[in-house]
Amino acid sequence: xxxxxxxxNGIRAWYKKDKELNTFSWFLKQNPDFFCVQETKSExxxxxxxxxxxxxxxxxxxxxxxxxGYSGVGIxxxxxxxxxxIGFGDKELDKEGRMISLYYDTFVLINCYFPNGGMGGDxxxxxxxxxxxxxxxxxxxxxxxxxxxxxxxxNIAHDAIDLERDKENENKIGYLPEERAIVTGILDAGxxxxxxxxxPETVKYSWWDMKxxxxxxxVGWRIDYTFVSENxxxxxxxxxxxxxxxxxDHCPILLEM
Numbered sequence: 309x310x311x312x313x314x315x316x317n318g319i320r321a322w323y324k325k326d327k328e329l330n331t332f333s334w335f336l337k338q339n340p341d342f343f344c345v346q347e348t349k350s351e352x353x354x355x356x357x358x359x360x361x362x363x364x365x366x367x368x369x370x371x372x373x374x375x376x377g378y379s380g381v382g383i384x385x386x387x388x389x390x391x392x393x394i395g396f397g398d399k400e401l402d403k404e405g406r407m408i409s410l411y412y413d414t415f416v417l418i419n420c421y422f423p424n425g426g427m428g429g430d431x432x433x434x435x436x437x438x439x440x441x442x443x444x445x446x447x448x449x450x451x452x453x454x455x456x457x458x459x460x461x462x463n464i465a466h467d468a469i470d471l472e473r474d475k476e477n478e479n480k481i482g483y484l485p486e487e488r489a490i491v492t493g494i495l496d497a498g499x500x501x502x503x504x505x506x507x508p509e510t511v512k513y514s515w516w517d518m519k520x521x522x523x524x525x526x527v528g529w530r531i532d533y534t535f536v537s538e539n540x541x542x543x544x545x546x547x548x549x550x551x552x553x554x555x556x557d558h559c560p561i562l563l564e565m
Contacts, residue, residue: 309565310340313419313459315515315532315558319348319382322555323359331555336362341386346421346461348380370394371405379404381421381460387412396445401438416449420460426481435463439490447497450537458499458535461558466491466501469511470530482529494535502534502547502563512549518557534563
């Protein structure tokens, strides 16, 4: 099974870059079982037919209910799921269109664009509430006997190895102690960070600040993750950060099992 996840930072803009950067063509060439996108910033009726129905795939989307051109996630799947679930079933936490899950027999794939919380205040509290609910949700899934794979933009760098300038960012949202503890809590609850499992000491980033042209200098953060329930860790064949692929301020990440 091959899963690719990519925060595309606006799927319509990402799609338009295909002629120059082969964004959409790159996805089709990789031929994954699942292609998960975050920060689509679009509703389905705004997308061209090729994005809605690429050959061999069925597309499933969730989008912001409160603010157009914001947030949003999607999954392109080769395999028809038994069930598609949007969000948690919590009106407040689901309003921004941040999570979509595909259920297959004993397997669940979750694609999530976690809140940034970068403005502080209520937005940061929303981020903490979202993560609290999320952890409870995925633990409940494993208790029900599901094998769980989570992909997406987590908007947190977990350890010093996961960002270029850790000392300079210790007091910045995205690397605060309480945020790093969230990721630790997910791991302690029975999940594995697939990339770090395969490459415990490799320094690679998945996001760079566009305003400062940070990618040119590789001053980045690893904030895009694949988490798998611990019983699946020995099934991890490969986990990669595909930082040679352009088309967004994030690069895609890969999980093969």
